Amino acid sequence: MPHVETRDGTRIYVKEWNGGGRPVVLLHGWPLNADSWDDQALSLAAAGHRVLAYDRRGFGRSDQPWTGYEYDGLSDDLADVLEATGAADAALVGFSMGGGEVARYMSRHGGKGVRQAVLVSSIVPYVLQTPDNPDGVPAEQLDEMTVQMKTDRAAFFTTFLKQFYGSGVIFQSVSDEVLQWTHNLAMMAGLHPTLACAKAFATTDFRTELTAFTVPTLIIHGTSDATVPIDASARPAARGIPQATLREYEGAPHGLNVTHKDQLSQDLLAFLGR
Numbered sequence: 001m002p003h004v005e006t007r008d009g010t011r012i013y014v015k016e017w018n019g020g021g022r023p024v025v026l027l028h029g030w031p032l033n034a035d036s037w038d039d040q041a042l043s044l045a046a047a048g049h050r051v052l053a054y055d056r057r058g059f060g061r062s063d064q065p066w067t068g069y070e071y072d073g074l075s076d077d078l079a080d081v082l083e084a085t086g087a088a089d090a091a092l093v094g095f096s097m098g099g100g101e102v103a104r105y106m107s108r109h110g111g112k113g114v115r116q117a118v119l120v121s122s123i124v125p126y127v128l129q130t131p132d133n134p135d136g137v138p139a140e141q142l143d144e145m146t147v148q149m150k151t152d153r154a155a156f157f158t159t160f161l162k163q164f165y166g167s168g169v170i171f172q173s174v175s176d177e178v179l180q181w182t183h184n185l186a187m188m189a190g191l192h193p194t195l196a197c198a199k200a201f202a203t204t205d206f207r208t209e210l211t212a213f214t215v216p217t218l219i220i221h222g223t224s225d226a227t228v229p230i231d232a233s234a235r236p237a238a239r240g241i242p243q244a245t246l247r248e249y250e251g252a253p254h255g256l257n258v259t260h261k262d263q264l265s266q267d268l269l270a271f272l273g274r
Helices: 034-046 071-085 097-108 139-164 176-187 191-203 207-212 234-240 261-272
Strands: 003-005 011-018 023-027 050-054 090-095 114-120 217-222 244-249
Touching: 003 071, 011 034, 011 071, 023 034, 023 071, 023 097, 034 050, 034 090, 034 176, 034 261, 050 071, 071 097, 090 097, 097 114, 097 191, 097 207, 114 261, 139 176, 139 191, 207 234, 217 234, 217 261, 234 244, 244 261
Parallel strands: 023 050, 023 090, 090 114, 114 217, 217 244
Antiparallel strands: 003 011, 011 050
């Protein structure tokens, strides 16, 4: 079953590793696809979990419709994937933008079929800097991202992904090959979905939805995340989610699923085993 058809007819590409155990559903970050989860998926499946990861609409091998890129539509896609795959009593794990899908699913769909939740480098609760969210990302910086993507998306991602992994002029946290692989994943998405989803994760305010998390929730975030600052995301999320546990990875960048992949896999397994 490589594809699931959603309520609006969009075909969503789903990868599955069946370890025979309780389902774990992995939601990828922007601007990537399900392949970005492969290291964790392999570890989880080897430990006996049934692992599902899918390409968000507009990304990877899924259809690229014109609409549906706001979080209501994206959470409906998640609901349709859960129903089609029979993934009940599941753990939802959202990376970066994917954290927003977890939050909206918990509020819009009542967390149906979910036993645990995990937010990794997540944008929840609110990315945009505002007077009452001073630690967020300035609107000017987000607007400049849009301009650069419209001008030369491939060049923008080359620079963006270095920050994503915390690489600088002197220190490089991942290999050139990893940067190229991640760039390839990013370029599989359509331009319109890429821009629409950037707007969604940058402007959606999830602060009132934190109490919708009614299950044990693990929050993992790097203290050196320059893409989604921890003071605007993980720390307030941990204060607002009733059953939250926050694990901060000292010095870790946004893309800690690669730079700290073994630590992340171990923490996921420990949490899922509770």
